[in-house]
Amino acid sequence: MQVYRLPALSDNYIFVLHAPAQGIAAVVDPAEAQPVLKFLAQLGAELVAIFNTHHHGDHVGGNAELLRKFPTLTVYGGEGDRGRIPGQQKFLQGGDRVPFGDQEAEVLFVPGHTRAHIAYYFPPTNPEDAGELFCGDTLFAGGCGRLFEGTPTQMVQSLSKLRALPDNTRVWCAHEYTLKNLQFALSVESANLDLQTRLAEVEAMRQRSEATVPSNLGLEKRTNPFLRWDVPRIQQAVKMAEQVETFARLRQLKEQF
Template sequence: MEIYRLPALSDNYIFLLHDPNQNIAAVVDPAEVKPVLEKLELLGAELVTIFNTHHHHDHVGANQKLIQKFPKLTVYGGVEDRGRIPGQQVFLQEGDRVHFAQRVGEVLFVPGHTSGHIAYYFPPLVAGEIGELFCGDTLFAGGCGRLFEGTPVQMVESLSKLRNLPENTRIWCAHEYTLKNLQFAMTVDRENPDLQARFAEVKEARSRNEATVPSMIGVEKRTNPFLRWEQPALQLAVQSQDPVQTFAHLRGKKDRF
């Protein structure tokens, strides 16, 4: 399974999955139709699947036009998003499986950013190799999504599911927010040497207009404050030792940053 990162809108990423053996493709969270069609044309591939993580327009904006172009494709989304994702045909919940390119993806229910948010995790075919996580706006490189519809309790539970995936899991998150996220992280976890090194690397990469997605679960566990609510330095920064309250205070600080 080949994965292509397609920039869209001002800071979104669409992910196109290609099965070169059958020359078919799937797309995750198509915000815009043009980059998808251009990549499909270059590959000479037929789009057969849309995997949506949640209902926000910058993740489903191209659904209808893609359905018009490829009327046989199947649109997947979470069961809690029934009626909110254009063209949705399959309604997924925790523990369901999806299939593409001889890979089996596991569906994770990860509410918090929205009430119906799901993620798709494709474990490696061989133990110890790299897995692939498509997590929409739940987990970002260096950050996490705003809580528009969910609660801190839900988001901590959701992020815990993602944090518990193997460290060599690539995180295909849907926005190029990494530099701003790490700028905030430095205000609450400044003495973290892993964060210091990552911040310098990301500043350099963004100065060259290079993408910082995908990330890795292992990197996030060492540097992302929203996966580190048990760390004493972060608890001290928000004056709380309760995991949910620590997360909630950190999220509030980031909202005002």
């Protein structure tokens, strides 16, 4: 399976999955249809699935037009998003599996950003390869999503599921927020050498207008404060001792940053 990243709107990413042997493609969170249609024409692939992570308009905005162009495709989303995702036909729960080409994704229920948010994890077909995680707005490179419909407890539980995946997992998050996320991260963990190095690299990448997605889960575990709520020096920095309270305070500080 090949994964392609398409920029959309002001800072969104749409992901196109391609199974060349079968001549088919799937799209994750199509914010708009036209970039997808143009790219599919270049690939010469038939769109067979839309994998939505949640119902927000900048993730489902292209659904209706893509369905008009490919009326036999299947639209997947979370069970709790019933009635909120245009064209949704499959209503998924955590632990479900969804097929694409000769692979299957595991569905992870990760509420917090929204009440029905899900993620799709494609495990590697070979042990030496990386898995692919499509996490919508739950986990970002260097950050995490706002809590619009969920609680800090839910988000910590959801991020814990993602943190438990293998370190070499590629993290395909849906927005280019990395630079500001890392600037905030350094404000709460200034002594983190991995974080200092990463911020410098991302600053250089963004100066060259390069995308910072996908990220790597092992790197996130070392540098993303929203996966490090149990690290003593972060707890000390935000003056909290309990893990959920630490996360909640981090989220509050980020929104004020």
